[in-house]
Amino acid sequence: MYSLNWDQASTTMTLNRSTSRGDFVFSADRLIRLVVEEGLNRLPYTECTVTTPTGYKYDGVKFEKGNCGVSIMRSGEAMEQGLRDCCRSIRIGKILIQSDEETQKAKVYYAKFPPDIYRRKVLLMYPILSTGNTVIEAVKVLIEHGVQPACIILLSIFSTPHGAISIIQEFPDITILTTEVHPVAPTHFGQKYFGTD
Secondary structure (H helix, E strand, O other): OEEOOOOHHHHHHHHOOOOOHHHHHHHHHHHHHHHHHHHHHOOOEEEEEEEOOOOOEEEEEEEOOOEEEEEEEOHHHHHHHHHHHHOOOOEEEEEEEEEOOOOOOEEEEEEEOOOOHHHOEEEEEOOEEOOOHHHHHHHHHHHHOOOOHHHEEEEEEEEOHHHHHHHHHHOOOOEEEEEEEOOOOOOOHHHHHHOOO
């Protein structure tokens, strides 16, 4: 697991209950962009040489084909635009998982992926990692579709130590990227981001 703690001001804004929705979305989008960019840095690439507008050769890199994003609905959808801003042609799948209020058991209601997802590296998007149950169920669904845990990079904004440990114990090969690890995760994220609070 990697904690990116790069933007303390945006973290503070998203955790402050008196932050306006506009400021909350702005700060959340900043954190999303940071974690998405770090996730993209971990995708496979190949070296290439291009010609610059001034005619010089530049030795650079380009992403290999076969990457995709998967958002865990609904809060994970807040991260989709950040991914598209950085990688506009990337395919994005979706999973809908809801937890039972009494048992806290997560249940999958919907999953739609690119048909060849088993050959892709997956950026799994879920901004708030509290118990880890929802992500564990999402990873199980991806495994059922042929995705290896080592090919999954979880992008999260806030994570509790308990949630991260639960996922790593279940799937030690998964990579978790988050901007903040704290015992209390802001469970109001989706409602505040989409204005339904």
